[in-house]
Amino acid sequence: MDIKELQKIMQENGVVGAGGAGFPTYMKLTDKAEIILMNCAECEPLLKLHRQLLEKHAYEIMKTFDMVAETVGASQAIIGIKKSYVQTINALNQHIEEFPRVKMHLLDEVYPMGDEVVLIYEATGRVVRPGGLPIEQGVAVFNVETLYNVYRAVEEHKPVTCKYVSVVAEVENPVTVKVPLGCTLEEVVAQAGGTTVKDPVYFVGGPMMGRIGNGSDPVTKTTNAILVLPKDHVIVMKKQRTSSIDLKRAASICCHCHTCTDLCPRHNLGHPIDPAMFMMAASNQDFRNVNPYINSAFCSSCGVCEMYACPQSLAPRTLLADMKGGLRKAGIRPPQGVQPKPVQESREYRKVPEERLMARLGLTRYDKDAPLQEELVNVxxxxxxxxxxxxxxxxxxxxxxxxxxxxxxxxxxxxxxxxxxxxxxxxxxxxxxxxxxxxxxx
Incomplete structure (x- = not known):
């Protein structure tokens, strides 16, 4: 199969990134890809569906992964998977000898390992430039469910009509279910046996980068998880704060400790994002140096600064996101051609352990099995x-x-x-x- 033929199959069958922003997968196919990466890092705490799906359909997904590598002419096909996913690794090892091009790269249990820029560096040692695309480094990244959708499109001639979604936290029976696209969040949550708190909040996506949703919202191709949380949970409270008040709080109590920048994953890879400088400038309305504002475009919104690093519980990520949105609305594009600085030598000591992150966010008690159910939910x-x-x-x-x-x-x-x-x-x-x-x- 050549690239154009596979691109056509992907486009017509609606295959997009099954998570994140939903980038159309056919546009990632190019003969410039020297390495292709499968992302099984399950970036956010409590999410389980990628490791579950890869364990359940290891052969089909590896076969598709190898086929994509052959189609684009990649010399390596690397599965980035956390070393703690023992059952999934065992499932992969049963078939990996059949695919000489494919190998595994075991990852530490840290956040945000699933960020493709972080994953690319961990698995290949290559650094994607600020604002750049992975293909500039000869790398293309696909997540597990996306590759499974490619398998279904190529081998079974089936388009993307359903989504796997994990339902966790304040529910009777945490579960990962297969639902039709377009059903409601309430219908998905009902598959977990109902909620265990009064007036639950549906947090769509992971606890770090997700959003508060309504029960009537439809499931889309990028809906990975629904966290059912009490309305007074720290994650919900942080998401409901007002930016104008957050800015005043920063002006009042930011101690300029620099921890937000010290732990910033992109900063530690040499990108010119500096949350501490931005907070200092924004809270003091200091515009003598515009770089802290302009460089907000390079923030990945991973939330480490806001949800983990800041000892004052300030909101650098939210304020940076507001700045990014304002720049876009004003037609100001990110700086072009910016090259990263050398990777910080201290980076290895500034990774965020996922276990500690869950404890800090009050999520440890929700870290339970959410078994995968393959039967399609009827709506x-x-x-x-x-x-x-x-x-x-x-x-x-x-x-x-x-x-x-x-x-x-x-x-x-x-x-x-x-x-x-x-x-x-x-x-x-x-x-x-x-x-x-x-x-x-x-």
């Missing part, structure tokens, strides 16, 4: 978003009243960066807008 209605990926939203090709079957394309890729969207259940189209298609089961 009566779905609201399928036409933009579940970076790039242009797909364009609907169905009308109200149309009968559709599961897997049928309901929105075609738009011009430019885009992928197809498919019916996730069989039924009748009841609503079509430029943002979504609603399907009711017969």
């Amino acid at each position: 009566s209605k779905v609201k399928v978003l036409l933009s579940q990926h970076i790039g242009a939203p797909a364009q609907a090709i169905v009308n109200v009243g149309d009968m559709v079957t599961e897997g049928q394309m309901i929105a075609q890729p738009a011009q430019g960066l885009s992928v197809g969207i498919h019916a996730t259940i069989s039924g009748k189209v009841t609503e079509v807008t430029d943002r979504h298609v609603v399907i009711a089961r017969n």
Whole structure:
């Protein structure tokens, strides 16, 4: 199979990054890739689905990984996996001899190991420049579920219609379930046997980089986990704070200890992001040096500074994100061609142990098994978003009243960066807008 053929399969079948921002996977295929990486670092605490999926479908995913490497002409295919995922490693070892190009790189249990810039350095020793793309270093990164979706598209001719989601924390039975795209968060949480607290908050994604969602929100191709938390949990409280008050708190109590910068993963890889300098400048409204503001564009929003490092419980990540958004709105692009400084010699001693991170965030008691269930959850209605990926939203090709079957394309890729969207259940189209298609089961 050549690159263009595989790209077409991925685009038409709606394969995008199954986590993060949902970058269309077909655009990562290039003959410039010398190394391809499989990300099984489970970046956030409590998330389990990638290690579970890789253990369950080790052969299929490794076969696809090797096929992608052969298609792009990569000389190495490296599985980045935390050394604590013993069961998954054992499953991989049963088949790895069949794929001479594939090898494992065992990772420490630290956060944010799943950040692709961090993962690339750990597995290859290569540093992606600030604001740059991995392919500039000859590397392409794919996560586990994305590769499984490629397998289903290539081998089974099935588009992306469902998502694996871990439901954890304040639920009766933590579980990882397979649900149709477009079902609601409430329907997913119900699969865990109900909540165990009054007025629960649904935290979508990981505890470090996730967001507060509503029960009626639809599941998308990037929904990895739902953390059900009490409304007074520290993570919820931090997410609900007001930036204007956070800025005043910084002006009042920031002690300029520099810990936020000392522990910043991107700073330690030589990127010019300096949360401490930004906090000092922003809290004092000091604009004599604009670099701390401009360099906010290089923040990965991992949250180490805000959720772990700061002894005063200030909010550097949130304020940096506000600054990034303001710069984008003003049409100010990040500096181009910035080269990283040498990797900090102290980096090895400034990694954040995941066990300690969970303890600090009050999550240790939620670190329980969430068994993977392969049976697809049955729902009566779905609201399928036409933009579940970076790039242009797909364009609907169905009308109200149309009968559709599961897997049928309901929105075609738009011009430019885009992928197809498919019916996730069989039924009748009841609503079509430029943002979504609603399907009711017969």
